[in-house]
Amino acid sequence: MVAVILPGNASCQGCPISMAMRCLDEIENPVLVIPAGCSTVIAGIHPNSAMKCPVVHSPFTAAPSVACGLSEAYKRMGVRANVIAWMGDGAVDISFSALSASAARKDDYITIVVDNEAYMNTGTQASLSTFWKARTTTSPAGKTEERRNIALLMLAHRIEYAATASVGYLRDLKRKFRKAGEMRGFRFIHVHAPCPPGWRFPSEKTVEVARKAVMSGAWILWEYDGEFRLSKEGERYALKENRIPLREYLKQGRFSHLDDKEIEELEKKIDEEWKTILKLF
């Protein structure tokens, strides 16, 4: 029962990040590098720590560089450690050029992105991975910009392992963590993490919302380890008739302003994304 993360930490009720952090047990000898964000708060205030593994807090832009340096140092000292750059989607926006360069150099560490689709720690400002038309404090009428698919972008760097996962399917997520932990080279996992206060839904619905995202096709589960494939849990939603109506997923406070026409537009965007993914085989 005693895991990498200890109970009584500062995460909100129903937090998807602490759910994903508990799955770090699957990775051997984890060393976390955490740029500022919700995860920093969860890791605790000095002299207490909620984590049982070494944690390095780093500035936003430096997280990939710090992780790269740490993993090289461990290698020279002969310590077999899995350095993990654990960041949110905000830190990905800010450290993107360092992350991209690091992926191109094939540095030896794991990047895990817990994507709650906005800058939640500072009060829900829109990020590049915020869902289309979602309401945030910087897009009060719904986000108009495009949504960036960071996992596909990292895949384009020809890295060793890239995957998307969801806190609604923890067995799949644990399998991907385990697989990444056993590999070497640059590994990237993108975890979908529905945030109850930021997306405005009751705290007990975290898992349900995460599953509905996959079931409606809004979040696609796939992995790449030399060959590209859809994950078993989300495979059947490639066919449109298997999906649940998108309306079911959009039952969140941040989408309450949408009308029928806008929902149709969103469905079209999701179909386009699936088309791209299905061409990658």
Place this chain on the structure above:
Amino acid sequence: MDLSPLIAKPTYGSAGETGRWRNYRPVINTELCIKCGECMMYCPEGVISKNLIINYTYCKGCGVCREVCIQKAIVMMPE
């Protein structure tokens, strides 16, 4: 130089006794429970043990366990 005060130590309850945040208390109905372990796996706080005893000192009462329970064996009682 003694560096030990500079190093943070792993502590239970690093944010205090988080059980005090709770409005509703999850209670497992042992007659309905089939010990599948879903609640244990999905609990964000990790307070449900292998023999399905809930640590109420740190349970924040989010209710995720009730939602993932296939048997509907968990009820949320008002504190």
